[in-house]
Amino acid sequence: MEDKAGVEFVPSIVGFLCNWCTYAAADLAGSSKFALPPSFTVIRVMCSSRIDHNLLLSTYFKGADGILVAGCHPGDCHYGEGNYYARRRFALLKKVMETLNLDPERLQLSWVSASEGKRYAEVVGEFTEKIKELGPNPIKNSTRF
Amino acid sequence: MSQTGNVLVIGAGIAGMKASLMLAGASNKVYLVEKLPIIGGKVIKNEESFPNLECSTCMVAPIQQDVLQNPNIETLTYSIVEKIEGKLGDFSVVIRKKARYVSLTDCIGCGMCYEPCPVSLKNEWEENLIDRKAIYVPCSGSLPNVPVIDSEHCLKLNGKEECNLCVESCAFEAINLDDSDEVMEIKVGAVILAAGSSTFDLSSLPNLGYSTLPGVYAPMEFERLFASNGPTLGEITLRESEKIPESVAVIHCAGRKEQKYCSAVCCMYSFKFARFLKHKIPSASVFNIYSDVCVPGKNYQSFYKSVEGTDTEMLYTSSIDEVQVSENGPGLKVTYSDASGSMTELNVDMVILAAALVPDDDAAELAEIAGVDLDSRGFIATVQDGSGSMETSREGVFVAGTAEGPKDIQNSVIQAESAAGQVMDIVTAEVSGS
Amino acid sequence: MKEFEMREAGQDKNLRAKVGVYICECGPNIAGKVDLDKIIADLSQLDDYQDVELVVKKYGFLCSGPGKEFLEEEIRSNGYTHLVVGACSPRDHDSTFMGVCKKTDLNPYLYRIINIREHCTWVIDDKEKATEKAFSYIRGGISRVLRQSELFEKPLDINPDVLVIGGGIAGMEAALSLSGEDRRVFLVEKTDHLGGISLDLSGLLPGQGEIIKNKIDSVTEDKNIRLFLNTSVETVIGFLGNFEIELVSIENAETTDIMAGAIVVATGSSLFDPGESAHLSYSESDEVYTSLSVEKMFSGEGEARLRSGKKPSSVALIHCVGREEKNYCSGICCSYMMKLAGFFRNQSPDIQVTEFYRDLCLPQKDDQERYTEAEAAGVEFVRIKDISIKGTEVSFEKMNSKKSEQSFDMVVLAPAIVPSADTEELADLLTVPLDESGFFQEVHKMTNPVGTSTDGVFIVGTAHGPKGVSDSMQFARASAGQILTRLIPGEKLIPEVKVTEILEAYCTGCGNCLDVCVYGAIYSDDSRGISVVNEAVCRGCGNCYGSCPSGALRTKHFTNTQLYREVDEALR
Numbered sequence A: 001m002e003d004k005a006g007v008e009f010v011p012s013i014v015g016f017l018c019n020w021c022t023y024a025a026a027d028l029a030g031s032s033k034f035a036l037p038p039s040f041t042v043i044r045v046m047c048s049s050r051i052d053h054n055l056l057l058s059t060y061f062k063g064a065d066g067i068l069v070a071g072c073h074p075g076d077c078h079y080g081e082g083n084y085y086a087r088r089r090f091a092l093l094k095k096v097m098e099t100l101n102l103d104p105e106r107l108q109l110s111w112v113s114a115s116e117g118k119r120y121a122e123v124v125g126e127f128t129e130k131i132k133e134l135g136p137n138p139i140k141n142s143t144r145f
Numbered sequence B: 001m002s003q004t005g006n007v008l009v010i011g012a013g014i015a016g017m018k019a020s021l022m023l024a025g026a027s028n029k030v031y032l033v034e035k036l037p038i039i040g041g042k043v044i045k046n047e048e049s050f051p052n053l054e055c056s057t058c059m060v061a062p063i064q065q066d067v068l069q070n071p072n073i074e075t076l077t078y079s080i081v082e083k084i085e086g087k088l089g090d091f092s093v094v095i096r097k098k099a100r101y102v103s104l105t106d107c108i109g110c111g112m113c114y115e116p117c118p119v120s121l122k123n124e125w126e127e128n129l130i131d132r133k134a135i136y137v138p139c140s141g142s143l144p145n146v147p148v149i150d151s152e153h154c155l156k157l158n159g160k161e162e163c164n165l166c167v168e169s170c171a172f173e174a175i176n177l178d179d180s181d182e183v184m185e186i187k188v189g190a191v192i193l194a195a196g197s198s199t200f201d202l203s204s205l206p207n208l209g210y211s212t213l214p215g216v217y218a219p220m221e222f223e224r225l226f227a228s229n230g231p232t233l234g235e236i237t238l239r240e241s242e243k244i245p246e247s248v249a250v251i252h253c254a255g256r257k258e259q260k261y262c263s264a265v266c267c268m269y270s271f272k273f274a275r276f277l278k279h280k281i282p283s284a285s286v287f288n289i290y291s292d293v294c295v296p297g298k299n300y301q302s303f304y305k306s307v308e309g310t311d312t313e314m315l316y317t318s319s320i321d322e323v324q325v326s327e328n329g330p331g332l333k334v335t336y337s338d339a340s341g342s343m344t345e346l347n348v349d350m351v352i353l354a355a356a357l358v359p360d361d362d363a364a365e366l367a368e369i370a371g372v373d374l375d376s377r378g379f380i381a382t383v384q385d386g387s388g389s390m391e392t393s394r395e396g397v398f399v400a401g402t403a404e405g406p407k408d409i410q411n412s413v414i415q416a417e418s419a420a421g422q423v424m425d426i427v428t429a430e431v432s433g434s
Numbered sequence C: 001m002k003e004f005e006m007r008e009a010g011q012d013k014n015l016r017a018k019v020g021v022y023i024c025e026c027g028p029n030i031a032g033k034v035d036l037d038k039i040i041a042d043l044s045q046l047d048d049y050q051d052v053e054l055v056v057k058k059y060g061f062l063c064s065g066p067g068k069e070f071l072e073e074e075i076r077s078n079g080y081t082h083l084v085v086g087a088c089s090p091r092d093h094d095s096t097f098m099g100v101c102k103k104t105d106l107n108p109y110l111y112r113i114i115n116i117r118e119h120c121t122w123v124i125d126d127k128e129k130a131t132e133k134a135f136s137y138i139r140g141g142i143s144r145v146l147r148q149s150e151l152f153e154k155p156l157d158i159n160p161d162v163l164v165i166g167g168g169i170a171g172m173e174a175a176l177s178l179s180g181e182d183r184r185v186f187l188v189e190k191t192d193h194l195g196g197i198s199l200d201l202s203g204l205l206p207g208q209g210e211i212i213k214n215k216i217d218s219v220t221e222d223k224n225i226r227l228f229l230n231t232s233v234e235t236v237i238g239f240l241g242n243f244e245i246e247l248v249s250i251e252n253a254e255t256t257d258i259m260a261g262a263i264v265v266a267t268g269s270s271l272f273d274p275g276e277s278a279h280l281s282y283s284e285s286d287e288v289y290t291s292l293s294v295e296k297m298f299s300g301e302g303e304a305r306l307r308s309g310k311k312p313s314s315v316a317l318i319h320c321v322g323r324e325e326k327n328y329c330s331g332i333c334c335s336y337m338m339k340l341a342g343f344f345r346n347q348s349p350d351i352q353v354t355e356f357y358r359d360l361c362l363p364q365k366d367d368q369e370r371y372t373e374a375e376a377a378g379v380e381f382v383r384i385k386d387i388s389i390k391g392t393e394v395s396f397e398k399m400n401s402k403k404s405e406q407s408f409d410m411v412v413l414a415p416a417i418v419p420s421a422d423t424e425e426l427a428d429l430l431t432v433p434l435d436e437s438g439f440f441q442e443v444h445k446m447t448n449p450v451g452t453s454t455d456g457v458f459i460v461g462t463a464h465g466p467k468g469v470s471d472s473m474q475f476a477r478a479s480a481g482q483i484l485t486r487l488i489p490g491e492k493l494i495p496e497v498k499v500t501e502i503l504e505a506y507c508t509g510c511g512n513c514l515d516v517c518v519y520g521a522i523y524s525d526d527s528r529g530i531s532v533v534n535e536a537v538c539r540g541c542g543n544c545y546g547s548c549p550s551g552a553l554r555t556k557h558f559t560n561t562q563l564y565r566e567v568d569e570a571l572r
């Protein structure tokens, strides 16, 4: 996507990855040398369930155009059920995002296991494309609440 | 005061790794000997394991890392045990560390050396479904992530050419073509044999067409075909035709009659395959041809019920040993006798054979080196006192996992922990007794 | 001497911090893909951090022996308050560099590894972009490390003793494997005798002969096992290493308090009630028996007779009773039914024995041979689709849909193994969940089948699920192994360091966090009206964090403040 001035929009995307599955998949994507967009930043957490609403909303206010949260497949969470909780919290947050005029599509929850290096690269690539379509985050740098 | 000893564990599959970690946790010094250049065993070949279809890498990689990083475990990959002498509490063991030609401490696993290597041959670890170089790691994500040079095929090492390309490509000076085998001698108090098992040689069953018909697959081949870090990056395509199969028959009990036992895991992995197939190729028709469904224990039948009728059609045959697979144009024809005994034909693109678990090729050799008895089927025998003790015919030598007989991951882990528990129990007894 | 005595760095701006930033070249893997000198120059000129001194250096190969020595020496001689290593994945080398820190005075939680290889240089081809990205990642690391706090291991005293609940074969084996000079075992059995269900079995599978009796003798003689017969467990509180337990006598309600470091649950199982099965008129006829009552006849009298006193001349053995209702296969019935067939043939060689089965499940390596032998000896095996009985009249449908009826002198049912009566109550007491079949749930089906989500509570034998004697004993020894490796007499236990804490000032005591913690690590302190995390139990997953409406939780080493620093740098 290009904006009116013809400058290519490079989205800033943050990925919160669970240590046990998706972070390992990201490592595998790395050692397999799959190309990934430089605009994507990985932040490691122990489990997808660690991600709370404050962290996500603040990340949007701080200017992220998209956030990917990725963890173990349902049933595979290293801590039993964390990813189920993550999923539930997400459903709620997506509603909150609407009220903030933030397209819920800017938030994606994906399950990527440690052997899915290729899929990780695909998920990140596709999400980046989607965010490019959506354009810049409209609430970037608005004051927090 | 501290009740510790040295223990030798042979085989770094799930059983060997779990036993090692448990022993190391109690401050025992563990020597973990693995014949392959990598640890993990068979489980890491499966993308997902039944019954929950949990990602195997996610499940096993942290265990592999724990093993490699544990200060009490000395992991000796690409090594074999040559001699075990002595008795409980005082074994002398001779281990041959085969020349790897790549330094485990200097190599960082960047993979720059594979590309230049001019040699290309089949990758056995990938069930020969893809090629590898003479310098290689078995698969991406290998642990330790350090290649090995296959000295038989390396042009320099087999004396065919003055090749030095890998050495030149390595920025870390990690490759040393003058490396040689190293023999080490250690003292241990007890031994655990966890060398795993193999699968039935399907080419000995001509009626099933394996190795003559390209559309017929062994179960491990299918596991790799499905694996997203495998030869096709997880795409299920048929060899030669490269076609995506639209109909698949999984034939149960291949080798059960010959081996005279039921392997207890084949039904479950067959159902797992049905789920895999439907997941990747939703339009495919999948059939399981079976005579008994063996889904023992509290966790398995519900998985079977969830695939039965949805992911696969279950076709009962009154005679599983007499199923025939033959060529049928570009596809395959499966002939079997149905419930009423009449011959029925089924046309499919792909056949997967649920092969029995059998003793590893070198089980007999290992038993000889370890001085232990085999059972009538060629697995390592336990004392058979009815208690499920993991001790073998030689005092101080234990067995665990599929080296003892076919079983699933759960029971392999139980046996590993049970054997480690027994070792710790005798180590404690030895110390407090002396 | 350390020049900078600064702890809780970055939180007090008046204190100075000195951060060492070391970038590994990793041969061409990092050095060849980014402009390292530019990164170093740019980092060195950063003026984002007030009162913070940055020392930025590169090194060829940090994880090598000389690399580690170099780093150690650098930490010592420069007196860093914090350390950032730009290198590869923490999965490869976090523990390596933490180990280096541990050799110095630098707390390992004031160091951070930044993965610029897997997540940057290996995936971004364009050198300029990769340089920018690596710079951004490292800057994120510096900002974050300044917000990190020292964390310390808190070794816990433990009690090595063990409580075993249930005196069947599994419980006895666990007790015997664990008892020793420096470890006592409390074995609690609710009936007045040891042995459990195996006592009623008529000769176990081959080789198992005297095993039950021998174990009972060994347990009784073992002076390190304290046996409580006619006793049940009343209350349990605590966690791995430190449980407080109250036992109560079933006879006189007297209570005994004990302390133990671990609990092994070996309460066995019971049998599916065939009366619950619609197809079987179990109670209508006197000549229909459960497998267990026939086992009792053979083990008691040595013979199985009809109520008339006559020996049966035909017997139907019906497999899989309750399998459909319970939705699992018990995995041992096919095998013991063939054992029973053998006993019937021994008592009357001409007897007609017919086994009606749905699937032959022969998972032990000897099972199939026993089947072949039984078949060769004349036992008839009939595979059925459907079956019903009325009295001793058996109506069945074969696989080929042919329906038949047959009458027998005796009918024996193999009911599914189901959870024992006290399972639910005990599960509550021990805060262990039950699985979909009603047995105690293991913490991980494959990699930890004896553990439960309450660390320190283990499940063995048929309390875990249907299984035979050998497997029950293997489970028992596996639990013993886990306890032997974790509760070592005289040694302390080191729990997870990166745990969650609840800030008292913010907590309203709503209890949301309590409900989400699978490990039961949070309890409510009613006197203060707040919730408290038991740091000895918490694994630091952070799940509770998201559940707290008041922001009272802090997951150490993964606080929002720390994560925000990473976010800020990513979005600059």
Ligand SMILES: Cc1cc2nc3c(=O)[nH]c(=O)nc-3n(C[C@H](O)[C@H](O)[C@H](O)COP(=O)(O)OP(=O)(O)OC[C@H]3O[C@@H](n4cnc5c(N)ncnc54)[C@H](O)[C@@H]3O)c2cc1C
Pocket (backbone or CB within 6 Å): B010, B011, B012, B013, B014, B015, B016, B033, B034, B035, B036, B039, B040, B041, B042, B043, B046, B048, B049, B050, B051, B079, B080, B081, B194, B195, B196, B197, B199, B219, B220, B223, B265, B269, B272, B357, B360, B362, B366, B400, B401, B402, B403, B407, B408, B409, B410, B412, C446
């Ligand atoms: C196709 C297939 C699918 C399966 N799917 C599942 C599933 O989904 N879920 C499940 O629970 N189970 C499954 N199983 C069963 C599972 O693979 C086994 O239970 C498990 O691998 C047993 O682990 P192990 O450690 O005993 O042996 P292995 O995994 O075989 O490991 C043995 C190790 O020892 C090494 N070794 C061998 N000989 C020597 C020697 N002489 N010296 C040194 N090292 C040696 C080997 O290289 C190997 O690394 C499946 C089996 C098959 C065949």
Ligand SMILES: Cc1cc2nc3c(=O)[nH]c(=O)nc-3n(C[C@H](O)[C@H](O)[C@H](O)COP(=O)(O)OP(=O)(O)OC[C@H]3O[C@@H](n4cnc5c(N)ncnc54)[C@H](O)[C@@H]3O)c2cc1C
Pocket (backbone or CB within 6 Å): C165, C166, C167, C168, C169, C170, C171, C188, C189, C190, C191, C193, C194, C195, C196, C197, C198, C201, C203, C204, C205, C231, C232, C233, C266, C267, C268, C269, C271, C291, C292, C295, C332, C336, C339, C420, C422, C426, C460, C461, C462, C463, C467, C468, C469, C470, C472
């Ligand atoms: C008909 C039949 C035939 C079988 N044949 C064979 C065979 O031939 N070979 C074989 O290997 N296996 C056989 N089995 C299986 C075998 O019986 C079990 O594997 C074995 O008994 C399991 O032992 P356990 O210690 O786990 O449980 P149990 O034997 O059930 O013992 C549990 C003990 O815990 C006690 N208990 C229960 N609740 C509490 C409580 N709340 N507090 C305190 N104590 C409590 C009980 O009183 C009992 O003593 C057979 C099973 C059946 C039903």
Ligand code: SF4
Pocket (backbone or CB within 6 Å): B102, B106, B107, B108, B109, B110, B111, B112, B113, B114, B146, B147, B169, B170, B171, B172, B173, B174, B175
């Ligand atoms: S040997 Fe050298 S080139 Fe090959 S993977 Fe190891 S470090 Fe890289």
Ligand code: SF4
Pocket (backbone or CB within 6 Å): B116, B117, B118, B119, B134, B135, B149, B153, B154, B155, B156, B157, B163, B164, B165, B166, B167
């Ligand atoms: S020396 Fe051997 S391994 Fe190395 S590149 Fe040449 S043939 Fe390959």
Ligand code: SF4
Pocket (backbone or CB within 6 Å): C499, C500, C516, C517, C518, C519, C520, C521, C522, C533, C537, C538, C539, C540, C541, C542, C543, C544, C545, C555
């Ligand atoms: S961090 Fe996880 S284990 Fe710890 S208290 Fe919170 S939910 Fe429980």
Ligand code: SF4
Pocket (backbone or CB within 6 Å): C502, C506, C507, C508, C509, C510, C511, C512, C513, C514, C530, C531, C547, C548, C549, C550, C551, C552, C553
């Ligand atoms: S959720 Fe928050 S406020 Fe509620 S009890 Fe837990 S820590 Fe306290």
Ligand code: FES
Pocket (backbone or CB within 6 Å): A018, A019, A020, A021, A022, A046, A047, A048, A049, A070, A071, A072, A076, A077, A078, A079, A082, A083
């Ligand atoms: S640990 Fe990966 S999602 Fe919970």
